Amino acid sequence: MTRKQQVSAKSKKKGNNFFSLENALQRTELYSNNVAGLSDNHRNSMKVKVFLLLMGFLFGLVCFVAAYQVSVYYSTNESCMICHVHPHAHENWKLSTHVNNRTGTTVNCVDCHLPPKNKTVNHYSAKIKLGVKDLWGYLVKDSADFDWDTKSQLENAVKFVYNESCKECHQNLLPSGLTDEGMIAHFYYENNEKKMNLQCISCHLDVGHYNPNYVKGKMTGIPVSSVISGPIFEEATTITEFADFTEQVPGTPLTLNMIAIPGGTFRMGSAPKEDFHQPDEFPVREVTLSPFFMAEIETTWDLYNQFKAQTMSEGRIPPEVIFEHNSDPYIDAVAGPTSFYGSADQGWGFGNRPAITMSHYGAEIFCQWLSMQTGKKYRLPTEAEWEYAARGGTETPYFFEGKPKDFSEQGFMRKFIAPKTEVISDFVIYSINSKNRTQEPDLVKPNPFGLKNMLGNVMEYTADKYSPKAYASTNEKVTNPIHTEGDEWVVRGGDYSTDAANIRSAARSHTRHDDWLRTDPQQPKSIWWYSDIRGIGFRVVCEPDDSIINK
Numbered sequence: 001m002t003r004k005q006q007v008s009a010k011s012k013k014k015g016n017n018f019f020s021l022e023n024a025l026q027r028t029e030l031y032s033n034n035v036a037g038l039s040d041n042h043r044n045s046m047k048v049k050v051f052l053l054l055m056g057f058l059f060g061l062v063c064f065v066a067a068y069q070v071s072v073y074y075s076t077n078e079s080c081m082i083c084h085v086h087p088h089a090h091e092n093w094k095l096s097t098h099v100n101n102r103t104g105t106t107v108n109c110v111d112c113h114l115p116p117k118n119k120t121v122n123h124y125s126a127k128i129k130l131g132v133k134d135l136w137g138y139l140v141k142d143s144a145d146f147d148w149d150t151k152s153q154l155e156n157a158v159k160f161v162y163n164e165s166c167k168e169c170h171q172n173l174l175p176s177g178l179t180d181e182g183m184i185a186h187f188y189y190e191n192n193e194k195k196m197n198l199q200c201i202s203c204h205l206d207v208g209h210y211n212p213n214y215v216k217g218k219m220t221g222i223p224v225s226s227v228i229s230g231p232i233f234e235e236a237t238t239i240t241e242f243a244d245f246t247e248q249v250p251g252t253p254l255t256l257n258m259i260a261i262p263g264g265t266f267r268m269g270s271a272p273k274e275d276f277h278q279p280d281e282f283p284v285r286e287v288t289l290s291p292f293f294m295a296e297i298e299t300t301w302d303l304y305n306q307f308k309a310q311t312m313s314e315g316r317i318p319p320e321v322i323f324e325h326n327s328d329p330y331i332d333a334v335a336g337p338t339s340f341y342g343s344a345d346q347g348w349g350f351g352n353r354p355a356i357t358m359s360h361y362g363a364e365i366f367c368q369w370l371s372m373q374t375g376k377k378y379r380l381p382t383e384a385e386w387e388y389a390a391r392g393g394t395e396t397p398y399f400f401e402g403k404p405k406d407f408s409e410q411g412f413m414r415k416f417i418a419p420k421t422e423v424i425s426d427f428v429i430y431s432i433n434s435k436n437r438t439q440e441p442d443l444v445k446p447n448p449f450g451l452k453n454m455l456g457n458v459m460e461y462t463a464d465k466y467s468p469k470a471y472a473s474t475n476e477k478v479t480n481p482i483h484t485e486g487d488e489w490v491v492r493g494g495d496y497s498t499d500a501a502n503i504r505s506a507a508r509s510h511t512r513h514d515d516w517l518r519t520d521p522q523q524p525k526s527i528w529w530y531s532d533i534r535g536i537g538f539r540v541v542c543e544p545d546d547s548i549i550n551k
Contacts, residue, residue, distance in 0.1 A: 071124075074131065080109040083134040095210035107169065112208050113160050116168040130160075150436035152209070155497070158199050161208075166200040181341075188521030202519045202532075213347040229253065236374035242291060242548050244450070250373050252306045257296040258542055259450045263289050266388050267395060269471055270506035274397055275404035280468040281506045287384050288479045291549055293542040294381065294389050297354075297441040297452050298460065299366065301345060304355035307369050311336025319527045326365055334369050337362050337528035346534050348437045354458045354537040356438060360489045360511060362528045363461045363538040370540065377543040382482045383464040383490045383508075385541060390455065390493065390505045392448030397504040398455065399447045400427050407500035419500070428456040430503055434496035438535070455503040458537035459491040466490045466510035488513060495535025511536075 073079055081090055093099060098107035114130070115122040150156065167173075173186040189198050201207075206214040230253035237248050247256040269284040270277045311334050313322070325335050337358070344357055358366075363380060370378040381389070392399045405411070406420045409431065421432055427447070429439045434456070441452045465486030467473070474481060483490075488510040494503035502509070512533075520531040530536065 071127070075108075075110045075127075077109050083138045089209065092209040092211070096206065096208050097210075098208050100210075107208070111169065112162070112165055114165065115162050116165055118168075119164070126162075147435055152211075153436050154202065154205055155436065157201055157205060161199075161201045163193070163198075163200055166204075170200075185521040196518050198519060211347070214343070236376065239376075239544070239548060241551060242544055245293075247374060247376075247542075249303065249306070249370070251310065252303075252373075254303050254306060256303065256540075258293040259296050260544075261292050261294050261385075261389050261449055263291040264388070265289075266391060266393075268384055268387055268506075270397070270504070274504070274506070276408065276410075276501040276504065276507075278507070280508050281471070283471055283476070285471055285474065285481075286477045287388070287481060288477075289385060289388055290480055291544060292381075292385060293544060294385070294449075294451060295539040295541070296446070296450065297352075298458055298537050298539045299355050299363075300352050301350035301355045302352060304358070304366060305350065307366050308337055311365075311369055313338050319524055322527065326368065332372075334365055334372065336365060336369065338526070340529050341531075344529070346437070352440050352442075353438050354441075354453070356458055356534055356537050357530050358536075358538075359526070359528055359530055360461050366538075367540055378540045379543070380461050380463045380538060381541045382480070383462045383470075383492065384478075384481050386460065386462050386492045387505060389449055389451055390447065392451070392454075394448065394505075397506070398424070398427075399505065400424070404501050404504055409499050410501055424500060428500075428503060429453065429496050430456040430494065431497050431499050436497060438496050438537075453493075455493050455505070456498065457496055458493070458535050459495045459509065460493050461511075461536070461538040462490045462492060464490040466508075491536065497535060 077090075077093075093109075098112070110127075114126050117123050173190060174183060178186070185203060189200075192198055205211070232253055233248040233250050233255075235248065236250055237245055239245055243260050245258050245260075247258055249256060265286060265288045267284050268287045270281040271284060272282065274281075313335050317335065317338075322335050325331060340357070344355075345353065346356070367378045367380060390399065397404050400423055402420070402423050407424045408414075409419055419432070424430070425433045426445050429444060438457055441457075444452055444457075446452045447454055464470070464483045466488045467483055467486050470483045473483075491509050491511060492507075494507065494509070501507075516530040516533040516536075517525045518532045520526055
């Protein structure tokens with residue numbers, strides 16, 4: 001038998017063995033055992049999975065219920081008081097109309113300070129965010145260091161009160177019994193809320209936390225703090241030389257210190273290398289100015305209220321009538337401002353504090369009134385006169401020593417290293433030391449010319465219209481410049497809320513007329529007062545006679 005035949009015979013023998021009945025039974029039994037084993041393992045695995053799924057569901061349910069209970073507890077007024085430890089939060093809330101009202105309804109903390117509960121995602125995301133912030137403050141901050149007066153101001157309150165929450169409770173904005181002024185205001189709100197981003201709290205700041213100094217309604221007469229006793233001046237001060245003088249304002253018991261600012265030439269603007277330089281401060285020009293007198297301090301409430309009392313318009317006179325009357329060169333008395341709605345001083349006090357919130361037109365008419373009272377030429381300073389006076393003969397960013405980057409709160413490192421305040425706080429009321437309000441002039445030292453608050457406290461109107469390219473539109477050397485084209489007015493100096501970067505002597509800004517009247521519901525809007533800016537005021541200059549200059 002050949003080798004090939006031997007291999008073939010062996011193959012047939014193996015094949016016969018493979019297909020034998022015995023082998024088939026053995027393989028069937030083995031397969032059945034394997035399947036049974038697999039089924040048992042599968043069943044055991046499924047039992048484990050179902051058990052784990054059930055336990056996970058129960059654990060999740062327990063966590064959800066626990067989280068909900070925690071959320072409910074930390075939504076109570078009592079829990080809010082754990083973190084919000086300022087002394088007036090609870091007491092003033094109880095005195096407010098959200099608790100102390102005729103209906104017996106209580107508006108809770110979360111009803112105002114979180115979005116409505118029916119907006120679930122917004123409500124709980126805001127709650128988590130606010131809760132983490134409150135817990136962090138509670139653990140690492142000392143409540144004794146907080147400035148509660150600043151935190152109660154409108155600028156801070158709008159961050160923690162939601163318009164949609166107000167509307168959730170007050171779905172009818174025109175209820176019976178609402179005053180005519182309230183009707184006008186609420187109609188205006190309904191028509192402009194989205195377009196102008198109007199906030200309910202702008203007009204109802206005291207509704208959730210009672211403030212006895214919060215005034216609603218129009219002011220009448222002169223505030224008691226601005227009623228000055230003493231002899232009434234009959235004549236203005238006579239000027240015989242170009243030197244500082246004290247103006248006696250006829251018809252009032254008030255005086256006004258005027259500083260003689262010598263004429264001269266200076267470099268107006270800033271170079272690109274100056275810290276926080278802005279494009280509208282360039283190119284630097286060589287400006288020559290004639291001598292002038294400038295008020296030592298910003299126009300005070302005492303003086304502005306005297307102007308208001310002597311010229312106040314009763315009722316609303318159409319603006320075009322006012323404009324026509326006051327532009328007549330032969331009038332013997334100006335038509336002055338109407339009453340301010342609310343408290344014009346924002347609850348900060350009248351007296352010697354700077355008058356604020358008046359419009360540019362209101363400042364101009366004040367100058368017209370003061371000129372008629374004294375027989376002199378009073379007006380707003382030009383932008384060039386303002387910067388020249390603010391610099392006081394210096395060419396540095398401020399009229400005192402120091403770099404803007406050292407004083408500013410801007411920049412990443414300010415999260416870890418506080419800015420310097422030693423020098424700047426002696427001369428400027430600004431974001432760090434103002435307590436978020438204007439301050440009296442005696443708190444700061446004067447600049448080299450003897451002027452106070454040229455930087456900070458309130459922004460000051462000028463006689464120039466604003467253009468970002470005003471400097472580039474003139475020659476490099478100019479004399480007594482004034483820019484007369486544009487829609488907005490130049491304002492200078494920054495205010496009590498301004499960072500040190502923006503109160504440099506060269507820093508420019510401008511009015512934002514429409515935005516500053518955003519919440520004024522009147523039609524036409526007021527020509528005398530702004531409703532949405534608090535840090536704006538002015539100081540006056542007086543033009544000397546040529547006879548005095550030439551002496």
